[in-house]
Amino acid sequence: MRAFAYTRADTPRAAAQAAEATGTKFIAGGTNLLDLMKLDIEQPSRLVDVSRLNLRDVTDTPDGGLHVGALVTNTDLANHPRVKSDYAVLTRAIVAGASGQIRNKATTGGNLLQRARCPYFYDTNLPCNKRDPGTGCAALRGLSRTLAVIGTSDACIAQHPSDMAVALRVLDATVNTLKPDGTARTLTLDEFYRLPEDTPHLETTLEPGELITGVTLPPPVGGTHLYRKVRDRASYAFALVSVAAIVDGDRVRVAFGGVAPRPWRVPDAEDAYARARADGRADALIDRAFEGARPTEENAFKVPLLRRTLKAVLAQAGQEAQA
Numbered sequence: 150m151r152a153f154a155y156t157r158a159d160t161p162r163a164a165a166q167a168a169e170a171t172g173t174k175f176i177a178g179g180t181n182l183l184d185l186m187k188l189d190i191e192q193p194s195r196l197v198d199v200s201r202l203n204l205r206d207v208t209d210t211p212d213g214g215l216h217v218g219a220l221v222t223n224t225d226l227a228n229h230p231r232v233k234s235d236y237a238v239l240t241r242a243i244v245a246g247a248s249g250q251i252r253n254k255a256t257t258g259g260n261l262l263q264r265a266r267c268p269y270f271y272d273t274n275l276p277c278n279k280r281d282p283g284t285g286c287a288a289l290r291g292l293s294r295t296l297a298v299i300g301t302s303d304a305c306i307a308q309h310p311s312d313m314a315v316a317l318r319v320l321d322a323t324v325n326t327l328k329p330d331g332t333a334r335t336l337t338l339d340e341f342y343r344l345p346e347d348t349p350h351l352e353t354t355l356e357p358g359e360l361i362t363g364v365t366l367p368p369p370v371g372g373t374h375l376y377r378k379v380r381d382r383a384s385y386a387f388a389l390v391s392v393a394a395i396v397d398g399d400r401v402r403v404a405f406g407g408v409a410p411r412p413w414r415v416p417d418a419e420d421a422y423a424r425a426r427a428d429g430r431a432d433a434l435i436d437r438a439f440e441g442a443r444p445t446e447e448n449a450f451k452v453p454l455l456r457r458t459l460k461a462v463l464a465q466a467g468q469e470a471q472a
């Protein structure tokens with residue numbers, strides 16, 4: 150690991166100001182950033198420690214939703230009584246990720262900003278436009294089985310690895326931020342995450358020093374909340390594909406993980422689902438949501454796998470609704 154300077158911030162505004170300079174990174178739980186620094190993939194010259202900021206609360210919002218501080222750990226968020234009762238898809242997604250020990254350290258803000266799990270991103274001997282802009286993409290002609298099938302570009306086909314973010318997308322959550330000049334912003338997840346296009350190293354629309362202060366969940370929408378993750382091992386593995394769904398009779402909200410550079414949700418596909426005959430609903434949704442998909446030979450299995458996974462989720466929703 151390279152030498153770096155270290156600052157601990159006392160307030161969110163001070164943290165944002167301290168992180169504005171080039172080469173500075175925030176550190177929260179450290180479960181992703183420190184690994185990447187040890188591998189020489191991230192090379193910050195200064196770390197701004199935000200772990201002691203007062204952003205650890207989950208609070209009710211005036212409209213009946215929930216505000217989650219950026220430093221709420223994944224364990225505390227998954228176990229929060231209102232999350233378990235009103236936003237169960239979020240609890241189910243979080244506990245499907247990582248391990249208990251990591252979830253105890255990992256934070257809400259850090260989880261949203263964890264970096265790609267492409268094998269070439271981790272191999273500093275090989276070209277990677279995300280790690281080293283302009284060098285090329287080793288995955289295009291290499292091992293791409295785990296990578297994205299839609300939303301990709303000729304510069305990068307990495308998928309977003311977070312389980313939590315897929316549930317947040319289906320819940321229409323927004324990300325709250327604070328810039329060094331004191332301006333606050335609220336971004337939908339589609340506004341927050343960039344698609345790779347020709348700048349895959351720019352993964353979000355955050356500006357230098359901009360701190361995530363929390364995430365806001367809108368009022369609960371009811372329905373049956375499900376998260377199904379398909380992976381190579383039963384635990385401690387990232388998703389090959391995942392489905393976050395809220396099913397309420399003929400209406401469904403669905404977001405997909407493991408298949409795109411950001412949680413993938415296509416509202417038109419949910420309308421296609423509502424219009425289709427009962428036995429063709431899952432097909433109508435997948436056909437629309439994955440129109441224009443560009444899988445590689447190695448990961449073309451992901452679209453039929455998603456189709457089957459969605460059908461299993463819908464069957465489970467039917468059983469849970471009857472129980």
Ligand SMILES: Cc1cc2nc3c(=O)[nH]c(=O)nc-3n(C[C@H](O)[C@H](O)[C@H](O)COP(=O)(O)OP(=O)(O)OC[C@H]3O[C@@H](n4cnc5c(N)ncnc54)[C@H](O)[C@@H]3O)c2cc1C
Nearest residue numbers: 177178179180181182246247255256258259260262312361
């Ligand atoms: C072995 C292993 C298995 C895993 N399996 C899964 C899995 O199956 N599913 C899954 O979803 N995740 C998985 N993870 C990833 C894990 O969820 C993330 O490492 C964790 O959520 C990151 O949170 P953190 O607080 O530790 O972030 P950090 O490592 O501290 O930071 C990560 C990034 O976020 C930035 N950051 C942190 N907080 C803020 C903030 N408030 N504002 C702005 N920027 C900020 C940092 O600068 C850094 O760039 C796994 C991790 C490991 C090590």
Ligand code: SF4
Nearest residue numbers: 267277278286305306
């Ligand atoms: S897919 Fe993206 S992360 Fe993987 S090698 Fe290509 S540019 Fe790098």
